[in-house]
Amino acid sequence: MKFSARNQLKGTIKEIKKGPVSTEVVIDIKGMEVVSSITTGSAENLNLKVGDEAIAIIKASNVMIGIE
Numbered sequence: 266m267k268f269s270a271r272n273q274l275k276g277t278i279k280e281i282k283k284g285p286v287s288t289e290v291v292i293d294i295k296g297m298e299v300v301s302s303i304t305t306g307s308a309e310n311l312n313l314k315v316g317d318e319a320i321a322i323i324k325a326s327n328v329m330i331g332i333e
Contacts, residue, residue, distance in 0.1 A: 272323035276298060278315050283308065286307075292321050 276294035288308035292299045299321040313319070 268322055270322045270324040274321040274323070276318050276319060276321065278313060278317045281308065281313055281315060288313075290319075292319050294321070 274292070276292040277301065278290060279298065280289075280291040282289040282291075283305055286305060287302050289304045290301045290303060290308065290313060294302070303318040305316060316332045
């Protein structure tokens, strides 16, 4: 599958927190975590499971940058 979004981060699903309406999916990407909130219906349609490989596709009009 191809996407126009350039920010595609491959990783492994680390945690899934299902709620009645939304589901939080945590993806481990080389030791860093990306967290996404998707509808529970979408999570069920994708049949997501901990340990599955997944791609976080980020399409946003703003990206904040910080330094330590």
